[in-house]
Amino acid sequence: MRAHRIGVVGAGYVGLTTAACLARLGHTAVCADIDESKVERLNRAEVSSYEPGLAEIVTEGLQAGRLRFVLGARAATADADIVFVCVPTPVGANGSADLSQIYGVLHEVRDALSSGTVVVIKSTVPPGTTDDVGRLLDRSDLDVVTNPEFLREGHTVEDFLSPHRVVVGAGDAAAARRVAGLYAPLGAPVVLTDPVSAELVKYASNCFLAMKLSYVNTLAELCECTGGDVDAVTAGMRHDPRIGAEFLRPGPGWGGSCLPKDTQALLRAAESVAVDFPLLRATIDTNEAQPGRVLRAVRTAVACSPERPVDGVRLGLLGLTFKAGTDDLRDSPALAVADLLAADGAELTGHDPGVPAGTQAAGPVRVVDDAYLAAKDASALVVLTEWPQFGELDWARLGEQMRHRVVVDTRNHLPPEPLRRAGFRTYGTGRSAG
Structure with missing residues (x-):
């Protein structure tokens, strides 16, 4: 299995679990957050989330040198070949998903992404968002893929490492296979669409x-x-x-x-x-x-x-x-x-x-x-x-x-x-x- 350089934007329960578990699978993961004190705590392996097993695999990744935490999205994405966007999409004023944090991240990192990078939308987003992201980035040398998370709070590590399915949506088949390949060691059913x-x-x-x-x-x-x-x-x-x-x-x-x-x-x-x-x-x-x-x-x-x-x-x-x-x-x-x-x-x-x-x-x-x-x-x-x-x-x-x-x-x-x-x-x- 080829080891990838993974950038993860967002150190909430989805982003933190994604970064730590991908490091566990042998990749190098850099996880970014906007909270400086949180980044410092995570680099000391201090995990406050109520998630069994998460603190242990964060510690393991830090000690192995495959996981680190940084301040700001650009610092996590500049050298990555696959970037996961894991920021909140809360309910907006009219009940629809508020995508402002996703778009804010993409505006921030757009010019810092290396050619050939795959941008993966892990956040839960309404239909059509992935295509909108591609138009926003407006870079033909990047691929945008959606890879929704199915993590239950209190079971995130278990659900990531033993998934019922992996779903990847992309317009480019090679980019979809590249993202799906990250999960290959887990042996889960894969839906490419x-x-x-x-x-x-x-x-x-x-x-x-x-x-x-x-x-x-x-x-x-x-x-x-x-x-x-x-x-x-x-x-x-x-x-x-x-x-x-x-x-x-x-x-x-x-x-x-x-x-x-x-x-x-x-x-x-x-x-x-x-x-x-x-x-x-x-x-x-x-x-x-x-x-x-x-x-x-x-x-x-x-x-x-x-x-x-x-x-x-x-x-x-x-x-x-x-x-x-x-x-x-x-x-x-x-x-x-x-x-x-x-x-x-x-x-x-x-x-x-x-x-x-x-x-x-x-x-x-x-x-x-x-x-x-x-x-x-x-x-x-x-x-x-x-x-x-x-x-x-x-x-x-x-x-x-x-x-x-x-x-x-x-x-x-x-x-x-x-x-x-x-x-x-x-x-x-x-x-x-x-």
Whole structure:
């Protein structure tokens, strides 16, 4: 395998993982960021991301001399033969993807790129962006390729080194094969296609997963209204190979850095070419309704009525991140629920293994470093994130801290028997109270 000189622009969880893993595969990788203190920390192998294995392979790459971190995009790209652009594409004012950071990087590095360099758009971008980038660069001696990432937060190293597929979109077949060759040692299926199709693969995948989650949350509501048990329903569904087992767990809604922005971006992309996408619109609307369902469930559990506010009630929240295994609070459904509970008058104390005590990013929630502190004097505990640690708590001890032994388990995450033995009344999602 030929070793390449890789430039990576952006040291977020995608860029950092890309640079470190390509160094692990034997390439030389230079990763750039605009945060000077972050660059200094990374060159000392200080990785703050909540990503198992990432700190180890960063250390390995630095020690082997195959990985280093620099300030500014030009410093990472001038000597590279393949450049990965891994900068954020957040939701813009109208819901479409904001590509300003991508275009800013390309303007910065355009004249510094060596002839023959392949520019790889790793960021999630709307259909047509790769072609737009080629026109912006306006250099016939460069190739522009899109290579969308499929990295789950909390599993980025695992997903990069053991991918389900590698997707490369390019107008030039040789450039596509060159980028695909980087992943050859991983033995993953490779999809080589045109840029627009490759861009759509990422959006189509994430939006399909979002639809599954909204679908199962609506099933949970139907079960609550008819006396069914959503866990039994989904257990029966999972055995059908056409449906599969993943993304069939109900909860307080989906969030994070990808699904909310990608569903909005694909919807806007469809609207821009006059394509009606009611299924995707319903997926988003259903998700936006979930925090309100949780509020009504908490009211029912604490105040015995879905319409009676929980004004002055102390509640303990277990979980604040958008999912377990990450420290990411962006678009967290747990915080959306917390905002509604606070507006309803509740006093909120929360604990999350990924969020340090005292953090201000949790809005109305006073964050503590211990689940038992979150439970102190609470009229109910509300489980909002599926951290495995919560299933291992001493529920008898928790009950002793609380005013009332009530749990609202929005994820159906907790084992029921320890709670029953400790005298708790449990309210789940899509099933009867226990």
